[in-house]
Amino acid sequence: MNDASNAAHGRRGFAASDGAHPVLQLTALSRSFTQGGETIDVLRGVDLAIAPGEIVALLGPSGSGKSTLLQAVGLLEGGFDGSIRIMDEEAAKLDAHGRTIVRRDRLGFVYQFHHLLPDFNATENVVLPQLVHGAHRRDADERAAGLLTALGLGHRLTHRPSQLSGGEQQRVAVARALANRPALVLADEPTGNLDESTADIVLAEFLRLVRGEGSAALVATHNERLARKMDRVVRLHEGRLQ
Numbered sequence: 001m002n003d004a005s006n007a008a009h010g011r012r013g014f015a016a017s018d019g020a021h022p023v024l025q026l027t028a029l030s031r032s033f034t035q036g037g038e039t040i041d042v043l044r045g046v047d048l049a050i051a052p053g054e055i056v057a058l059l060g061p062s063g064s065g066k067s068t069l070l071q072a073v074g075l076l077e078g079g080f081d082g083s084i085r086i087m088d089e090e091a092a093k094l095d096a097h098g099r100t101i102v103r104r105d106r107l108g109f110v111y112q113f114h115h116l117l118p119d120f121n122a123t124e125n126v127v128l129p130q131l132v133h134g135a136h137r138r139d140a141d142e143r144a145a146g147l148l149t150a151l152g153l154g155h156r157l158t159h160r161p162s163q164l165s166g167g168e169q170q171r172v173a174v175a176r177a178l179a180n181r182p183a184l185v186l187a188d189e190p191t192g193n194l195d196e197s198t199a200d201i202v203l204a205e206f207l208r209l210v211r212g213e214g215s216a217a218l219v220a221t222h223n224e225r226l227a228r229k230m231d232r233v234v235r236l237h238e239g240r241l242q
């Protein structure tokens with residue numbers, strides 16, 4: 001079985017309680033950017049293991065490389081050296097098709113800005129990734145309504161993003177990220193665009209839901225206070241994790 005077809009077999013054998021296999025294992029991950037003849041070594045050998053169901057805060061000042069690290073793990077960009085193992089599969093070596101399958105079947109994404117589809121309502125935004133994943137419409141509708149209701153949006157199911165507040169939009173983005181039951185959620189400043197009290201509420205709901213679903217998460221933030229609510233904090237310093 002090649003890497004891509006392994007990925008296509010989804011999460012079989014990797015129950016959330018299976019502590020023996022990290023959902024994510026990074027070894028000597030490096031990334032440099034060259035611009036105008038100058039090379040910046042942003043990641044200089046990052047090592048990290050995340051257990052199933054573990055929620056890890058990735059702290060670091062602006063420019064320390066948090067987004068670069070999340071982009072690597074999200075298999076969104078090439079140009080990295082080192083190993084990215086996602087559920088025991090070497091994802092760094094996959095071709096574009098294999099990476100797409102790993103992203104679709106195993107990863108969920110929450111960004112600072114929600115990136116919801118503006119022409120679709122809240123439910124549809126959570127249903128669509130499930131249909132792409134092969135779910136039946138009725139099951140996808142039920143799951144979307146369940147997730148959105150758990151996030152306090154039961155009365156906003158048919159609102160479009162422009163009819164929702166910033167906090168509500170971000171809750172829809174959280175529901176969308178969890179829709180396909182990912183083993184690992186990658187979140188880049190998921191509440192960075194919200195005022196402090198809304199950020200606290202949305203983050204608490206995010207953590208409760210991720211824990212309830214048994215997913216692991218890697219959450220980039222520069223907010224120490226929010227980071228302390230997670231299971232573990234790692235810090236990016238001079239291109240390495242401390």
Ligand SMILES: Nc1ncnc2c1ncn2[C@@H]1O[C@H](COP(=O)(O)OP(=O)(O)OP(=O)(O)O)[C@@H](O)[C@H]1O
Pocket residue numbers: 033034035040042060061062063064065066067068069222
């Ligand atoms: N495509 C690129 N080309 C050149 N340099 C880049 C590129 N992407 C990122 N960088 C540089 O890499 C460094 C890390 O950027 P990154 O966005 O990962 O930091 P960050 O910790 O997420 O910052 P913030 O908290 O401000 O979002 C920065 O110095 C940035 O300028």
